[in-house]
Amino acid sequence: MKREEITHLANLARISLTDQELDLYGTDLPKIVAYVSTVSDIAADEADAAPMVGARYNVLRPDNVTNQPDQYTDAILREMPHTQGRSMAVKKILKAK
């Protein structure tokens, strides 16, 4: 696993890494990946890769409103790093031409 690959993973994961961290993960991630690769030997004879789901899945709930209007609004707003009135404020994502 090359340094560029670690940088690529960090970009995908939205984490900026220091040079020191790139060195650290560049050393131990390949070892961990080599270890976990042993699963391919065990599952080599199985072509069917359908993911296993739990005992219960696709459980639906009645489509009922269970909370009162504004019941959580203030508490949620309080946790937001940046707000404007009752809205969350974020950085501009569209650039002006």
Add this chain to the structure above:
Amino acid sequence: MKTITELIAGFTDGSYTPTQAVTDYLEIIKTKDPEVHAFLATYETEALQAASDATAMYAAGNVVDQPLLGVPLAIKNNILIKDQLATGASKILENYTAIYDATIIARLRTAGAIFIGSTNMDEFAMGGSTENSAFGPTHNPHDLARVPGGSSGGSAAAVAANMVPAAIGTDTGGSVRQPASYCGLVGYKPTYGAVSRYGLMAMGSSLDQAGPLTHTVADAKLLHDVMSGVDAMDGTTITPDTYPTVETKPTYTFGVPRSFMKDGVDPDVLEIFDAHVESLKAAGHKVVDIELPLFEQGLAAYYIVMPAEVSSNLARYDGIRYGHSADGKDLLDVYEKSRAEGFGQEVKRRILLGTHVLSSGYYDAYYGKAEIVRRKMRQELAETFKTVDMILMPTAPTPAFLIGEQTDPLSMYRQDIFTVPVNLTGVPAISFPMGNVKREGSTLPVGVQYIAPHAGDERLFDAGVKIYDTSLSPR
């Protein structure tokens, strides 16, 4: 030390009150916690108020359907308690206040339990030593130079130091059972789906379950019975007819996977395990050797499935809606800096690993194969449970290690070898003390793990009460 059962008996006959109990435990916390560091916060005002209310109810003889009335509990800090800080022991949630109660918290509250404080843990439950907390490590009360295990290390240390009669943890790959083993306690991991995950910080959603850390199996059952049951807020919670009934029996047949235990287990741990096996035979149980070849490979599959789920679940911590937010030149910069500053080393390692195993071109080779292994492990278990009632092995290969001793991630991961297959397959398991070993002048407890089929929770409690609780000398 007092059990929940003893506290309730005292409250009921009037020889002790919830107010006295909470006052006494807060006093012990003040004395012991500066060196143990099990707690991230204590809720003194709220706990004393709740204790005063509970005391009045006992005095008025007004206790109906509240099996935990007045019982103080410590709660791992990845479980949401409304209006209290829920940090997950991470810098990224250092100032985050929970806006609702987790389902298990609401149920414990209704049952009369009192929350005395939140406990330390490995950041977002990633680790087996509580050294990965952003707020410093917890120390093992049996030897302060050693780790209490993890990730529910604060919960385990709090109970082991008698700072609280019982605590709640979460178990994704052994995070309740392994600290129970290191701290000399009972630790319980329920059948996947037996307990609601609503209001738990998600780590590995197909693996996570909350469970108690207690002094006795009877106490663990008491807490589990309150917390478990179908919850509309968690669609994976099971109903009584999800799995076939697993009955209790006067005596049981245990299977021991001998070849699984031949490498890496400390010789004195194995000796104590063998003595435990002999004691089971002497008590009329049957013990047979079994083979679980896929179980032995579980650790590799776990370190694919878990990081994959971690990388997805932790995507929500982005510095936008809540938690730590770094300043940046644009939105992407805010994400990358907030996560860089907010997450610790092990969390980043697992996110990167999970991102790798899920990335284009690698998904089939890793995640797809790991899920196949997982399915085959379930089949192997189902076959095994046709001939044995429970599977028996040490909870961990060693006793508690020294703080700072484990520096290589892979060797740290190997501590989980006996516990992770249980989460991968979703079956229930219990750990309780089987004896002590000596390390550098310290006497350290080690635990034994019993594993039952899906929905075999009652069987584990039945066996645990018969085998462990009755072995405790009357206090």
